[in-house]
Amino acid sequence: MNYDHILIRYGELALKGKNQKFFIRTLRSNVQQALSDYKGLSIKGQRDHMYILLNGEDPYPIIERCKDIFGIQSFSLAMKVNNDEESIKEGTLEAIKKEEGETFKVTCKRPNKEFPKSSQEMNRLLGGHILRNTEGWEVDVHQPDAAIRVEIRHDATYITSGRTEGKGGLPVGSTGKSLLMMSGGIDSPVAGYLTMKRGVKLEAIHFHSPPFTSERAKQKVEDLAQSLTKFGGDVTVHYVPFTELQQKIFKNVPEYYGMTVMRRVMMRVSEQLAKQHDILSLATGESLGQVASQTMESMNAINEVTNYPIIRPLVAMDKNEIINIAKEIDTYDISIRPYEDCCTIFVPKQPKTRPKREKILELEASVDFTQEINEAIDQVETVVYKNNANHKQDSFDDLL
Ligand code: ATP
Ligand code: MG
Numbered sequence: 001m002n003y004d005h006i007l008i009r010y011g012e013l014a015l016k017g018k019n020q021k022f023f024i025r026t027l028r029s030n031v032q033q034a035l036s037d038y039k040g041l042s043i044k045g046q047r048d049h050m051y052i053l054l055n056g057e058d059p060y061p062i063i064e065r066c067k068d069i070f071g072i073q074s075f076s077l078a079m080k081v082n083n084d085e086e087s088i089k090e091g092t093l094e095a096i097k098k099e100e101g102e103t104f105k106v107t108c109k110r111p112n113k114e115f116p117k118s119s120q121e122m123n124r125l126l127g128g129h130i131l132r133n134t135e136g137w138e139v140d141v142h143q144p145d146a147a148i149r150v151e152i153r154h155d156a157t158y159i160t161s162g163r164t165e166g167k168g169g170l171p172v173g174s175t176g177k178s179l180l181m182m183s184g185g186i187d188s189p190v191a192g193y194l195t196m197k198r199g200v201k202l203e204a205i206h207f208h209s210p211p212f213t214s215e216r217a218k219q220k221v222e223d224l225a226q227s228l229t230k231f232g233g234d235v236t237v238h239y240v241p242f243t244e245l246q247q248k249i250f251k252n253v254p255e256y257y258g259m260t261v262m263r264r265v266m267m268r269v270s271e272q273l274a275k276q277h278d279i280l281s282l283a284t285g286e287s288l289g290q291v292a293s294q295t296m297e298s299m300n301a302i303n304e305v306t307n308y309p310i311i312r313p314l315v316a317m318d319k320n321e322i323i324n325i326a327k328e329i330d331t332y333d334i335s336i337r338p339y340e341d342c343c344t345i346f347v348p349k350q351p352k353t354r355p356k357r358e359k360i361l362e363l364e365a366s367v368d369f370t371q372e373i374n375e376a377i378d379q380v381e382t383v384v385y386k387n388n389a390n391h392k393q394d395s396f397d398d399l400l
Helices: 011-015 017-034 059-066 085-097 119-133 187-197 215-232 243-252 255-276 296-303 319-328 357-365 370-378
Strands: 005-009 042-045 049-053 072-081 103-109 146-152 157-168 177-181 201-208 235-241 381-385
Touching (some): 005 059, 011 072, 011 157, 017 042, 017 049, 017 059, 059 072, 085 119, 085 146, 085 157, 119 146, 187 215, 201 215, 201 255, 215 381, 235 255, 235 370, 243 255, 243 370, 255 296, 255 357, 296 357
Parallel strands (some): 103 146, 177 201, 201 235
Antiparallel strands (some): 005 049, 042 049, 072 157, 146 157, 235 381
């Protein structure tokens, strides 16, 4: 008898009342997608656990891949046996033979109350069976080397041991969609990752200013989007040509207010594009006090142009904390490649750190960006990056 299943525990998802079925279905589909190159697996989402039936596949690479999927609290290897005492005894014995150490504990749960023995009775029975049939093992209920769990359910009994932690969070796609404002920097990909952690499906918007920004700068964004796909499936990126707008801003607005106005225009474009795609929120990598555009005054002034909810997972994080996550999710090395971003090219030497709202409104009253905003949106290039495919897909335009 062998471990023939992987058991997946849901964590927070289990608390979601009536929506539970939807959350489980979403998680199941995400797991299925991440494992689509395995043909023989069967994935069952039940109310309190999910099981992957291995059909002879090696469980460890599968667990490794599923560790990147949000909505999973932990994994264990599981053996499915019949609901009779003899099979359960035999399975438990097999399970302990695969363990190393000197002390063990058996913990039995019995959701199936029709089973004739209580959990306590089963603990004693199975513990005794192990002691009689093995050598060198002793019981330790407090800190055992091997913890064998036995769950007697209606369909069968599952015997599990070991536990690998998952990432927690909610299954991507279960809480809606957000448009991530993504630069090539360190912060926004981390913000995207944390937004996905709360079950959000991402699309991204990137402003670039050719010929002032290079193809290599764009390549950074492509690589970042590609790295995010392993956490949330396909990521669609909308590339917005920003050169004309930036030139118009810096021609018509005094230099020290240029950055604030530029950010306001970015927000307006992002909101408009989000609306076009039925996306209900924006997400950014802003972190309070980090740079001039992220002082309380700047955030207030920039935020004023939209009443869309803006998800800012990094707002209260230190740069070091952000960098640590960037390293963990493998975006850091891409982000630090030294290519220019549109914001760094046009950035004034002394941007206003405490912009005044009245002053901005006065400046913007004499220059109208609406036409250029509409043109930029018309010229958006949209590319979908796919999980498991290490190359760029065709743009929508090419497919039409
Ligand atoms: P990041 O590391 O994400 O670039 P940052 O610390 O450099 O952030 P800013 O340059 O002030 O901060 O940008 C703040 C936020 O504005 C970014 O996190 C991102 O969400 C958005 N942003 C900046 N530049 C762009 C861009 N070219 N395209 C899309 N969004 C951008
Ligand atoms: Mg930046």
